[in-house]
Amino acid sequence: MRPCPWGRVKCDDGRVLTIGRLARYVGVSIKAIRVYHDKGLLPEPERDASGYRRYGARHAVDLIKIRTLVEAGVPLARIRDLRSAADDELRQALREIDANLSARIRGLRATRQRLRDFADGRLRALPAEVGDHLDELRRLGFTERWVTLQSDLWLLVFATYPETASTMFDDQVRILADPALQQIVLDYDQAHDLDPLDARVDDLAGRIVAATRERYGSELPGQDTDSEIPALIQGEVNASSPAWRRLDTLIRKSLGA
Amino acid sequence: MRPCPWGRVKCDDGRVLTIGRLARYVGVSIKAIRVYHDKGLLPEPERDASGYRRYGARHAVDLIKIRTLVEAGVPLARIRDLRSAADDELRQALREIDANLSARIRGLRATRQRLRDFADGRLRALPAEVGDHLDELRRLGFTERWVTLQSDLWLLVFATYPETASTMFDDQVRILADPALQQIVLDYDQAHDLDPLDARVDDLAGRIVAATRERYGSELPGQDTDSEIPALIQGEVNASSPAWRRLDTLIRKSLGA
DNA sequence: TTGCTCCTCACGTCACGTGAGGTGGC
DNA sequence: TTGCTCCTCACGTCACGTGAGGTGGC
Numbered sequence: 001m002r003p004c005p006w007g008r009v010k011c012d013d014g015r016v017l018t019i020g021r022l023a024r025y026v027g028v029s030i031k032a033i034r035v036y037h038d039k040g041l042l043p044e045p046e047r048d049a050s051g052y053r054r055y056g057a058r059h060a061v062d063l064i065k066i067r068t069l070v071e072a073g074v075p076l077a078r079i080r081d082l083r084s085a086a087d088d089e090l091r092q093a094l095r096e097i098d099a100n101l102s103a104r105i106r107g108l109r110a111t112r113q114r115l116r117d118f119a120d121g122r123l124r125a126l127p128a129e130v131g132d133h134l135d136e137l138r139r140l141g142f143t144e145r146w147v148t149l150q151s152d153l154w155l156l157v158f159a160t161y162p163e164t165a166s167t168m169f170d171d172q173v174r175i176l177a178d179p180a181l182q183q184i185v186l187d188y189d190q191a192h193d194l195d196p197l198d199a200r201v202d203d204l205a206g207r208i209v210a211a212t213r214e215r216y217g218s219e220l221p222g223q224d225t226d227s228e229i230p231a232l233i234q235g236e237v238n239a240s241s242p243a244w245r246r247l248d249t250l251i252r253k254s255l256g257a
Numbered sequence: 258m259r260p261c262p263w264g265r266v267k268c269d270d271g272r273v274l275t276i277g278r279l280a281r282y283v284g285v286s287i288k289a290i291r292v293y294h295d296k297g298l299l300p301e302p303e304r305d306a307s308g309y310r311r312y313g314a315r316h317a318v319d320l321i322k323i324r325t326l327v328e329a330g331v332p333l334a335r336i337r338d339l340r341s342a343a344d345d346e347l348r349q350a351l352r353e354i355d356a357n358l359s360a361r362i363r364g365l366r367a368t369r370q371r372l373r374d375f376a377d378g379r380l381r382a383l384p385a386e387v388g389d390h391l392d393e394l395r396r397l398g399f400t401e402r403w404v405t406l407q408s409d410l411w412l413l414v415f416a417t418y419p420e421t422a423s424t425m426f427d428d429q430v431r432i433l434a435d436p437a438l439q440q441i442v443l444d445y446d447q448a449h450d451l452d453p454l455d456a457r458v459d460d461l462a463g464r465i466v467a468a469t470r471e472r473y474g475s476e477l478p479g480q481d482t483d484s485e486i487p488a489l490i491q492g493e494v495n496a497s498s499p500a501w502r503r504l505d506t507l508i509r510k511s512l513g514a
Numbered sequence: 515t516t517g518c519t520c521c522t523c524a525c526g527t528c529a530c531g532t533g534a535g536g537t538g539g540c
Numbered sequence: 541t542t543g544c545t546c547c548t549c550a551c552g553t554c555a556c557g558t559g560a561g562g563t564g565g566c
Contacts, residue, residue: 016497018519018520019519019520020518020519020520029556029557030519030520031555031556031557031558032555032556034522034556035555035556039555049564050520050521050563050564050565051520051521051563051564052519052520052521052564053520053521056409057408057409057410057412057413058409058412060412060413060416061412061413061416064416064417065375068368068371068372068375069372070555071364071365071368072365072368072369072372075554075555076554076555077554091376094372094375094376095376097372098369098372098373098376101365101368101369101372102369104365105362105365105366105369107328108328108329108358108361108362108365109362111325111328111329111358112329112355112358112359112362114325115325115326115329115351115354115355115358116355118322118325118351119348119351119352119355151314152313152314152315153314155314155315155317155318156314156317156318159317159318159321160321240273275545275546276545276546277544277545277546286530286531287545287546288529288530288531288532289529289530291530291548292529292530296529306538307537307538307539307546307547308537308538308546308547309538309545309546309547310546310547327529332528332529333528333529334528
């Protein structure tokens with residue numbers, strides 16, 4: 001190797017890099033550099049006789065920092081402001097950016113996993129057991145409205161909570177296997193068209209509360225989850241029938257939820 | 258738990274979610290959903306009596322897929338095209354997206370490490386040894402031009418190749434410690450102002466080639482690196498002096514590079 | 515002279531965000 | 541009636557990309 005194989009970077013006046021060389025060197029576009037000038041991220045260098053910008057090593061180093069922050073997802077305006085920030089303010093900002101970056105990496109990993117689930121077809125069709133379950137509902141005398149509702153419901157639950165969906169589904173299957181509980185669900189379905197003030201609504205609410213207490217005790221499931229899915233789904237159910245709406249109100253009051 | 262705590266998702270006609278509910282549910286903005294409609298990513302649902310869009314579970318599932326692909330960085334136009342893609346084409350696309358995602362995660366990790374280096378001040382000032390080295394150069398009789406050149410050079414190298422910069426630097430220090438090699442570097446510095454055709458240029462080139470062969474044998478360092486930094490730096494050196502330019506040509510020819 | 519790089523507007527793009535002005539359900 | 545959600549333009553924004561039309565060095 002020659003005594004100074006990397007002995008060049010500057011010429012006589014110390015600024016030799018043209019904008020194109022600087023861009024290729026640091027790995028950003030020429031346009032990006034000009035934008036950084038316009039927005040005050042990178043000081044404009046002096047011009048040579050032809051009006052060309054001439055950059056020195058200092059610019060290259062600054063630009064590398066800027067590029068790194070841009071890659072980290074920091075807005076250009078923020079990067080500009082950080083130029084004039086105090087030292088500990090800068091440190092604090094870098095800590096935040098680091099935490100942000102770490103969150104984004106975790107998010108991308110989750111995204112990757114979800115895409116693999118898609119590729120595995122986990123979302124293209126519901127598990128076969130769900131189809132069997134829907135057929136079973138029809139056989140048991142549930143309305144088509146109820147079956148469709150259940151179909152869409154499980155699609156959503158399996159799509160958004162694949163980890164716990166199977167557990168929830170198995171619970172439903174077991175409920176349907178108990179004749180007394182099955183009857184309650186059938187009555188829930190039929191209550192759709194009742195007058196909200198019909199005594200049968202009150203009666204059904206009482207039976208549901210009792211069955212729920214017996215099955216789950218005082219620790220109601222679905223309360224500890226941080227998802228808003230239960231609330232959303234119940235809201236949609238309520239929207240479709242005044243009787244169902246009143247049923248929900250009564251149950252909610254009794255269970256103290 | 259009530260027999261059907263998540264039995265709601267649809268009302269009579271099967272589409273109960275308004276755009277706002279759907280948006281909150283899936284975790285995207287209302288505007289984003291409307292954009293996906295406009296660009297053909299998500300089919301427009303039917304409207305209710307008020308002209309409001311009413312969505313079903315199918316839309317929610319589709320939207321979750323879209324959001325996941327968007328998070329993965331897939332352009333909207335691409336996502337739209339994938340809707341009508343054949344099955345194995347889709348699988349191929351998902352493989353590419355996965356590879357892409359993996360590369361982005363790696364990139365973000367590298368960015369994170371570089372930001373930590375910045376925070377540690379590894380770039381704010383050069384290592385102290387570099388400053389000592391520059392002082393040493395002045396003491397040895399190098400021109401200020403050479404010293405400035407070296408300063409900017411090491412700033413760049415340490416900024417872009419922190420891993421190997423120290424190795425390269427140590428090599429330079431050892432070269433300067435050898436009196437014969439030191440003289441060659443001094444002559445390189447002085448050659449800046451020679452006439453390119455001066456016989457001393459040819460002589461210096463010969464000595465550099467011999468010294469390089471002796472020091473590194475046939476295996477020249479810097480050739481195997483995938484970086485274009487050496488070439489860039491040499492280009493800048495050459496630009497500042499016709500004599501240096503000719504020197505580079507002669508050396509290059511002799512070493513067969 | 516040719517080809518390459520550079521210059522400065524200026525408009526385009528991508529994925530939305532943000533009112534402007536109006537309507538519909540509890 | 542009030543407050544909330546929804547509707548449709550339409551323009552704004554962020555970080556550049558992309559010519560348009562012209563100049564300068566080998």
